[in-house]
Amino acid sequence: MNAAARFIKMVTFWELIKGMVVTNKYMFKPKVTELYPDVRPVLPYRTKGRLHVEIETCISCRMCEKACPEGCIKVFPPSKEVFKTDKRPAQFYLNQEHCLHCGLCVDPCPTGSIHHSHEYEMVVYNFDDLLFDKETLPYDLDQKQYRWNVLGNVPVKR
């Protein structure tokens, strides 16, 4: 750059004005701030929220219990006589307090009964509220925000 051009740039404050143009561009760009309680975020399709179990299709195979690295799933199959006709578990415990949302229980499930939902508001006042059993585990599926991850039982490419 020759001296004349540098002098003109100095006199017209070229660099300073260039900076001001850049900042003014950001003034009118969309903002990155999340207005969380007012505006709900649009979650990605495969969001790993709280686990949801469809007790009706569960066959008590205990694959999820074996896969869980934290041991937070406990499945109790029904008695042998009942199992011949009805394979639904007698009791199903989920300790959400220890759940990592790793998704390792979802992959081996042969019926796709266990999968992640889109619920992410899991703050409670005491730990007991994080222990779910057969009755409290399923969501109220009518509520839109509790829709589950429909891709849960699709095999993931390795």
Add this chain to the structure above:
Amino acid sequence: MNFQTLMDVIGWPLIKIVILLVPVFTVVAYLVWFERRVLAFFQSRLGPNRVGPLGLLQPVADGLKLLLKEDIVPTNARPFLFKIAPIFVMTPAIAGFAVISWALPWVTPAGNTHGFVVADVDLGILLILALSSLGIFGIILGGWASGSKYPLMGSLRSASQMLAYEIPLTLSILTVILLAGSFRLSDIVAAQQNLGWYFLFPGLIAFGVYLVSAVAESNRTPFDLPEGESEIIGFHTEYSGMRFAFYFVGEYANVVLISVVAASLFMGGYDIPFVKDAALYAAHPNLASVLGVLSFAVKGALFAYFFIWIRATWPRYRYDQLLRVGWVVLLPIALGNLMLVALLKLWLLR
């Protein structure tokens, strides 16, 4: 002394002061909100938006919080000076608004005229310069009376800063005074209306010098050396509660003041752009006055936006750099420009 004289001497000025102070304090309070919002927008944030719609009640909440805070005077401080220093900052900044002419005079149905100005003194702009120089005393006193070394360093930086900007500021305003032929702000605006264009164009260099010096005068980024919000500790470190609020109000009142002074010196003040003001005033005087105030407000707001804009963009100067800019760059430019404009006035604008 009859009632009429009493009204003219005491009554009307007092009423005008009250009418002026309410909008001035409102504008100063909402400038804080405006700055926080706009600065956040520049940084891809949203700024205060929780208190009231769009965060419009934020200044009220801030003011209440500062009012209710404990008023602490440090053990090492000099109590009298410590208490009086914030008033030294706020009062001159507010007092400067007295001489600013806001619009053409209001005409009552009876035919009387009332100027949109508290005191249309013939050395108005000089009074503003004098008052804004007084404001620096509050900063220096506050830093010294705090009895702590960091505020003292802040006020020392402020003192050195004052050396840098005062003379270029005065010289740039002198250019406008030369063009207008008067120190009175209403005369300066009238001169721009008669000339047909604003002093922005014959005084472009003076305008630049004024902007730089005015930013330095109101202690704002890139010349916020006395305060230095995040990096260097400022002169009001020891202040809390209402005394801190006084400093805050003083700073923002200063911003509003330099904005409206810049608007009336260089952008034609209450002159309505693209409209023959004299003809409009002859036909509908009160409409012209109200439109004039609005036009003035828009011009002032543009300057306020500009000051926030440069705050969002430019980094801070060191104070030796500021002194160098003031004495080596701005002073020769302002002096040369003054001579150039004098010659222009002599030959072209007779």
